[in-house]
Amino acid sequence: xxxxxxxxxxxxxxxxxxxxxxxxxxxxxxxxxxxxxxxxxxxxxxxxxxxxxxxxxxxxxxxxxxxxxxxxxxxxxxxxxxxxxxxxxxxxxxxxxxxxxxxxxxxxxxxxxxxxxxxxxxxxxxxxxxxxxxxxxxxxxxxxxxxxxxxxxxxxxxxxxxxxxxxxxxxxxxxxxxxxxxxxx
Amino acid sequence: xxxxxxxxxxxxxxxxxxxxxxxxxxxxxxxxxxxxxxxxxxxxxxxxxxxxxxxxxxxxxxxxxxxxxxxxxxxxxxxxxxxxxxxxxxxxxxxxxxxxxxxxxxxxxxxxxxxxxxxxxxxxxxxxxxxxxxxxxxxxxxxxxxxxxxxxxxxxxxxxxxxxxxxxxxxxxxxxxxxxxxxxxxxxxxxxxxxxxxxxxxxxxxxxxxxxxxxxxxxxxxxxxxxxxxxxxxxxxxxxxxxxxxxxxxxxxxxxxxxxxxxxxxxxxxxxxxxxxxxxxxxxxxxxxxxxxxxxxxxxxxxxxxxxxxxxxxxxxxxxxxxxxxxxxxxxxxxxxxxxxxxx
Numbered sequence: 001x002x003x004x005x006x007x008x009x010x011x012x013x014x015x016x017x018x019x020x021x022x023x024x025x026x027x028x029x030x031x032x033x034x035x036x037x038x039x040x041x042x043x044x045x046x047x048x049x050x051x052x053x054x055x056x057x058x059x060x061x062x063x064x065x066x067x068x069x070x071x072x073x074x075x076x077x078x079x080x081x082x083x084x085x086x087x088x089x090x091x092x093x094x095x096x097x098x099x100x101x102x103x104x105x106x107x108x109x110x111x112x113x114x115x116x117x118x119x120x121x122x123x124x125x126x127x128x129x130x131x132x133x134x135x136x137x138x139x140x141x142x143x144x145x146x147x148x149x150x151x152x153x154x155x156x157x158x159x160x161x162x163x164x165x166x167x168x169x170x171x172x173x174x175x176x177x178x179x180x181x182x183x184x185x
Numbered sequence: 186x187x188x189x190x191x192x193x194x195x196x197x198x199x200x201x202x203x204x205x206x207x208x209x210x211x212x213x214x215x216x217x218x219x220x221x222x223x224x225x226x227x228x229x230x231x232x233x234x235x236x237x238x239x240x241x242x243x244x245x246x247x248x249x250x251x252x253x254x255x256x257x258x259x260x261x262x263x264x265x266x267x268x269x270x271x272x273x274x275x276x277x278x279x280x281x282x283x284x285x286x287x288x289x290x291x292x293x294x295x296x297x298x299x300x301x302x303x304x305x306x307x308x309x310x311x312x313x314x315x316x317x318x319x320x321x322x323x324x325x326x327x328x329x330x331x332x333x334x335x336x337x338x339x340x341x342x343x344x345x346x347x348x349x350x351x352x353x354x355x356x357x358x359x360x361x362x363x364x365x366x367x368x369x370x371x372x373x374x375x376x377x378x379x380x381x382x383x384x385x386x387x388x389x390x391x392x393x394x395x396x397x398x399x400x401x402x403x404x405x406x407x408x409x410x411x412x413x414x415x416x417x418x419x420x421x422x423x424x425x426x427x428x429x430x431x432x433x434x435x436x437x438x439x440x441x442x443x444x445x446x447x448x449x450x451x452x453x454x455x456x457x458x459x460x461x462x463x464x465x466x467x468x469x470x471x472x473x474x475x476x477x478x479x480x481x482x483x484x485x486x487x488x489x490x491x492x493x494x495x496x497x498x499x500x501x502x503x504x505x506x507x508x509x510x511x512x513x514x515x516x517x518x519x520x521x522x523x524x525x526x527x528x529x
Binding site: 028029032033034035036037040041042045046092093094095096098099102103106107109110111117118121129131132136139140145146155156158159161162163164165166168169171172175 | 198199202204205206207208209214215217218221222225228229231232233234235236237238239240241242243302421424425427428429
C-alpha cells in the first residue's frame, strides 16, 4: 500500500474492501456491457451487476492476483446471465445455448478491452452536438424512455430515436478510429 | 470491434439499436435472434452496440459506486437476495442523486436554447399550422451520374425522370403532413402525387390512381433509389437541421414579395455519417416563422437525383378543402388501384 492510500483511507475500512472496490469500479463498465449483451435488458443488467458484485466479494478470497480481475469476474458474470435467462418466462431476444455461448465469447473479448473503450468514449462524447448529449443524458442519466424524452422535448418519438441512433453511430465510428490509432487524434 | 468504417446504418444495426432500447416487437426480436444465430458479424455488431450501451449507462452513474463504501459492503456481506439488491440499487441511485443534480444543472446552463434553435422551433411551429403554402422547386444542380454524364440529357428512366424534370415542379403544403407535388414528365405527361396525412396517392398522366394507406408510400418514390424525399419531409428536415447541423445566421437579399425583411439560417452537417443534405439554407419571416425559401445543397444522391434544389414560396392562398385528397385531381371514372408495396 502506498503512503497516499494509507493516509487517505477512511478509518474502519479494510484493505481487501478497498482493493475490491477499486477493481470492481474499474471493471464495472466491462461487466455492464457484457451482461447487457447477454440479457438485452438494461435494468436486468443493472440488477445483475449488483448481484455480481455480491458474488465476487464472497469469492474474493479465491481471486488470484496474477489474473486480470475482469477475466475472473466475467466467468461469474457469464454464469449469472445464463442463470437469469433460464428463470425468465419471456426473453427480450430468445436464442439457443450455442448462439448464447458464441455471443458471450464475443462480448467477453470486447469486455477485456473495456478500459480503452471507456477512454475512447470520453474523447468521442466531446464531438457530439449539445442536443445529442442532452438526449443521451436524458436516456442514460435520467433513465427516461424515448417516449418520455419526446414528450418533454415536444418532439416526435421518431426524432428522439434518430438523435439517439445517430449519436450511437457517431460514437461507435469515433471509437473505432480512436482504438485503431496508436494515439488519440 | 467491427472493422468497417463509414458504413451507412443497416437494417440489422437498426434492429439491434431498437432491441437495446426495448423498442422491438416479438417478430423483430425473433428476426434479430435468427441473425445472431447465423452470423458472426451480427454477433460482433450486437456486442459493439451493447458494450457502448453499457459504457454509457456506466458513465451516467460514474462516481456513484464508491461514494459510500461502508453502506455498499454492509449490503454485500448479507447473502444476495432481491431485497438487498433493491436496497443497493436505492443506495446507488440516492448517492448518484447529488452528482446528477450538479450535472444536470451544469447541463441546463450549457444547453439553454440559443436564438437559432428558438427560431427553428418557431419555423416548425409555423409549418405545423394548417396553413396552405405553395412552392416552386428549382433544381440548382442536377448532379452528374455515376459515369460523370449529365442526367439532363438522359431519357426517361421508367418511373424516375431525370432530376432536371423536377425543376419547375409545384409543391403545395398544408401543415407538415399534407402535400401535393405536381411534376412534368419527359413524355409530356404530369405526375401528381400527394398525401392527406393518412394515406398517399399518385396519378401519372391519364393512368390509374394508385393509392396506399401508408402516407409516405409514394413520397418515397420521387427520387430514384431513395427511401425518402427530403423536400416532402420538411418537418424532419427542420428537426434534423436543429439537431444535427452547425447553425449560423446570414442575411438573405431583400425579397419583393415579403413585406418584412427575411432572416437566414444556414446549417452545415457535422458528419457524413449523419446523412441528409450537406447544407440547408432557410429564409424565413421572423414574424411568422413562414419559410420563404429553402435550399438543400449536397443531397445524398447514390448516383442519381439532383445534388441541389431550392423551394421558393409562390403563394399562401388557401387551397380547396379537398385539395390534398386524390379525388380533387381526377374525374369520377378514373380507375383506382391500391398498392401494398413501395414503388420501384
